[in-house]
Amino acid sequence: MFRILKKQPLNPTVTLMKIEAPAVAKKANPGQFIILRTDECGERIPLTIADYDTSEGSVTIIFQVVGATTEKLNHLNEGDCLHDFVGPLGKATNTEGKKKVAVVGGGVGCAIAYPVAKKFHSLGTVVHTIAGFRTKDLVILEKEFEDASTRFVKMSDDGTWGEKGLVTDALRALIESGEQYDEVITIGPLPMMKFVCKLTKEYGIPTVASMNPIMIDGTGMCGCCRLTVGGEMKFACVDGPEFDGHLIDFDEAIARSSMYRPFERKAHEEACNLFKKEVE
Amino acid sequence: MPNMNPKKNPMPSQDPAVRRRNFGEVALGYTKEMAIDEAERCLNCKNMPCVSGCPVGIEIPKFIQKVKTGEFEEAYRIITEASSLPAVCGRVCPQETQCEGKCVRGIKGEPVGIGRLERFVADYHNAQPGVHAEPVTSNGHKVAVIGSGPAGLTCAGDLARKGYQVTVFEALHTAGGVLVYGIPEFRLPKAIVAREIETLKELGVKIDVNTVVGRTVSIRELMEEEGFEAVFIGSGAGLPRFMKIPGENLKGVYSANEFLTRVNLMKSYLPDSATPIQQAKKVVVVGGGNVAMDAARSAMRLGAEEVSIVYRRSLDELPARREEVEHAMEEGVEFRLLNNPTEILGDETGFVRGVRVIKMELGEPDASGRRSPVEIPGSEYELECDCVIIAIGTSPNPLIKSTTSGLEVNRRGGIVTEEATGRTSLARVYAGGDAVTGAATVILAMGAGKAAAKAIDEDLNQ
Numbered sequence: 001m002f003r004i005l006k007k008q009p010l011n012p013t014v015t016l017m018k019i020e021a022p023a024v025a026k027k028a029n030p031g032q033f034i035i036l037r038t039d040e041c042g043e044r045i046p047l048t049i050a051d052y053d054t055s056e057g058s059v060t061i062i063f064q065v066v067g068a069t070t071e072k073l074n075h076l077n078e079g080d081c082l083h084d085f086v087g088p089l090g091k092a093t094n095t096e097g098k099k100k101v102a103v104v105g106g107g108v109g110c111a112i113a114y115p116v117a118k119k120f121h122s123l124g125t126v127v128h129t130i131a132g133f134r135t136k137d138l139v140i141l142e143k144e145f146e147d148a149s150t151r152f153v154k155m156s157d158d159g160t161w162g163e164k165g166l167v168t169d170a171l172r173a174l175i176e177s178g179e180q181y182d183e184v185i186t187i188g189p190l191p192m193m194k195f196v197c198k199l200t201k202e203y204g205i206p207t208v209a210s211m212n213p214i215m216i217d218g219t220g221m222c223g224c225c226r227l228t229v230g231g232e233m234k235f236a237c238v239d240g241p242e243f244d245g246h247l248i249d250f251d252e253a254i255a256r257s258s259m260y261r262p263f264e265r266k267a268h269e270e271a272c273n274l275f276k277k278e279v280e
Numbered sequence: 281m282p283n284m285n286p287k288k289n290p291m292p293s294q295d296p297a298v299r300r301r302n303f304g305e306v307a308l309g310y311t312k313e314m315a316i317d318e319a320e321r322c323l324n325c326k327n328m329p330c331v332s333g334c335p336v337g338i339e340i341p342k343f344i345q346k347v348k349t350g351e352f353e354e355a356y357r358i359i360t361e362a363s364s365l366p367a368v369c370g371r372v373c374p375q376e377t378q379c380e381g382k383c384v385r386g387i388k389g390e391p392v393g394i395g396r397l398e399r400f401v402a403d404y405h406n407a408q409p410g411v412h413a414e415p416v417t418s419n420g421h422k423v424a425v426i427g428s429g430p431a432g433l434t435c436a437g438d439l440a441r442k443g444y445q446v447t448v449f450e451a452l453h454t455a456g457g458v459l460v461y462g463i464p465e466f467r468l469p470k471a472i473v474a475r476e477i478e479t480l481k482e483l484g485v486k487i488d489v490n491t492v493v494g495r496t497v498s499i500r501e502l503m504e505e506e507g508f509e510a511v512f513i514g515s516g517a518g519l520p521r522f523m524k525i526p527g528e529n530l531k532g533v534y535s536a537n538e539f540l541t542r543v544n545l546m547k548s549y550l551p552d553s554a555t556p557i558q559q560a561k562k563v564v565v566v567g568g569g570n571v572a573m574d575a576a577r578s579a580m581r582l583g584a585e586e587v588s589i590v591y592r593r594s595l596d597e598l599p600a601r602r603e604e605v606e607h608a609m610e611e612g613v614e615f616r617l618l619n620n621p622t623e624i625l626g627d628e629t630g631f632v633r634g635v636r637v638i639k640m641e642l643g644e645p646d647a648s649g650r651r652s653p654v655e656i657p658g659s660e661y662e663l664e665c666d667c668v669i670i671a672i673g674t675s676p677n678p679l680i681k682s683t684t685s686g687l688e689v690n691r692r693g694g695i696v697t698e699e700a701t702g703r704t705s706l707a708r709v710y711a712g713g714d715a716v717t718g719a720a721t722v723i724l725a726m727g728a729g730k731a732a733a734k735a736i737d738e739d740l741n742q
Contacts, residue, residue, distance in 0.1 A: 021498065023491070024496065027497075036482035038711050041547070041550075041553055042545065042552060042554050042735075043545070043554040043555040043556075044453075044555075048650055059487075069554055081552050084453040084489075084490050085490065086451070086490040086491070087495065087496065088496070089492065090497055093301045139451055159684075193583065204355055216538060216541050216542065216546065217452060217461075217541065218492075218684050219451050219495075219517050219518070220677050220678070220679060220681060221518055221520070221537055221541070221677070222520070222541050223519070223520040223522070223537060224534075224535075224538045226529060228529060233522060233528070235519070238678065238679060240679075252529055255531060255630035256529060256630075258630075259532075259558075260556040264556070267556070276622070
């Protein structure tokens with residue numbers, strides 16, 4: 001079984017959990033993900049690995065409560081077990097041979113941007129991190145990013161944390177000021193990644209985007225996570241999850257991500273009602 | 281005197297009008313009396329043509345003689361000498377092209393219902409209280425099996441019966457491979473698969489779920505660090521194929537693998553399952569194999585008003601088992617034969633609204649010997665639907681190949697093996713089933729698992 005070793009709320013809707021999974025921890029690398037089920041009737045959801053500790057045999061995940069499964073997950077506590085936890089899946093981030101990179105994270109996507117920044121930083125790469133949140137209350141991993149970045153730029157939609165504006169504003173300003181990046185790595189909401197990629201294309205900077213589509217098996221069997229990259233069909237679980245951001249058809253990916261939205265909303269409401277009843 | 285009735289005892293089945301809306305098993309199985317009566321139809325031929333048609337070589341006339349005399353447990357013992365999964369094979373084997381296809385009774389009438397008898401015997405055995413497989417004394421050799429589908433389970437079962445310590449590694453959270461994620465409940469109840477797997481566990485087989493070989497652990501690590509002396513790869517066909525026509529990434533387009541996995545493995549048809557599936561009204565399934573039939577009949581059971589199979593050749597070329605085609609027709613699935621989709625059409629919200637289809641005619645025979653379909657110019661039409669399921673096959677999963685240096689694959693991505701033994705380009709590494717052949721049948725995968733088990737036993741005892 002996969003025991004929850006640590007549970008820590010990072011903001012009102014985002015939680016960090018450290019899971020006991022030695023086999024996964026042993027093989028994990030930044031950019032890879034796991035699939036978990038909370039219980040026997042649970043759905044399989046992919047979550048990117050936020051951190052891992054080989055000696056402790058643990059894998060850290062950070063998730064935002066968005067649907068029924070993440071709601072259920074958030075109701076588990078330290079000492080409880082997850083029913084299933086499999087990984088590491090997908091290809092790891094290619095961190096080799098880069099002197100200077102910009103890591104651009106948005107919202108809960110910063111949870112995935114962090115291990116990437118940390119890995120680059122540990123290899124001696126100059127890392128400029130740009131993190132964006134809607135507002136100060138939603139900020140996660142501030143201290144961690146500071147430690148893992150050569151330069152850390154904070155952005156918020158309402159100006160309550162760092163500068164007011166979008167991550168693309170900050171990235172453009174850095175590029176315009178003469179910073180030259182070997183690569184930009186972007187992880188966050190699909191529209192944000194779309195515009196980061198659009199911007200870097202203008203400047204001809206190689207860019208990698210980490211995709212997180214709907215998945216079931218995560219081993220290439222079901223084809224649910226397919227997306228179009230450079231006119232070709234790719235499976236995020238085996239070909240990715242990172243792809244050349246200039247070649248991804250983001251509009252299609254955005255459309256596909258909404259396939260089950262009405263179902264998810266209803267399931268989430270039902271899960272919330274169920275937990276409320278338990279409290280009463 | 282044998283029973284000379286030219287027809288098989290009919291299989292008791294759920295009424296089509298009822299079963300098309302439920303997931304209960306379609307065929308209900310013979311009674312003892314029916315089984316004995318059917319067994320009486322066997323002529324017990326000396327040259328046993330039926331056995332030559334069985335990929336795992338079950339001694340068919342021998343077990344049928346035991347059914348005749350009511351010695352069902354003895355019949356079970358004879359079957360399991362050759363087959364690890366009798367309750368499964370009795371249900372899903374394409375008997376018409378295998379054992380029953382060779383049956384002498386089939387020349388002037390219907391062949392003996394060998395599959396139905398096999399199923400009866402296995403179900404009879406499994407229904408007895410307190411039956412357990414006998415544990416075997418360990419011979420001290422450790423073997424790893426990758427994948428818990430029909431190839432892997434057969435290989436594991438055969439080796440365990442010989443005393444090997446076998447660990448099966450499964451990527452998903454439940455063992456069974458295509459038997460649990462692919463073949464639907466109404467054709468192969470999951471409790472039957474679980475029972476067969478339980479038997480293997482009683483024999484000492486260990487099953488590690490949630491383990492993706494190639495990611496969680498590599499073949500090299502299994503052999504060098506974990507002490508496995510041989511590895512059998514039965515990882516299945518993997519990647520679903522698409523048609524490469526416009527619109528395949530619209531919402532409402534599924535690969536058959538995804539659709540069936542949501543239904544079968546994730547049980548999305550049950551109210552307490554957290555896995556969603558589209559509640560489609562008009563479903564188009566592209567393809568003509570067993571998987572296409574399974575997808576179409578599952579869609580019907582999920583409540584679709586109309587389900588059509590679109591297949592580019594004619595009825596004679598449909599690769600699905602005859603019985604599945606008949607069952608699908610009885611349940612109201614419409615067959616649009618000699619039709620081929622050219623484009624999937626979407627609405628303004630990105631959901632499927634229809635398929636553009638062109639009519640076909642049969643031309644000259646192609647490399648496979650089948651007459652190849654040719655488009656009829658100007659015959660295109662639009663078929664309205666809100667869901668499209670692509671069931672045109674799969675290609676081998678590249679995961680193990682890409683993480684195992686020295687493992688040779690062919691240009692289609694299938695692992696290269698010596699057919700009779702499953703030996704690969706790596707010493708003490710064997711492979712079989714869809715990972716080698718691309719999408720084929722349960723029984724062929726079992727045959728390959730069996731052959732590899734024999735080779736492993738020989739190689740480790742040199």
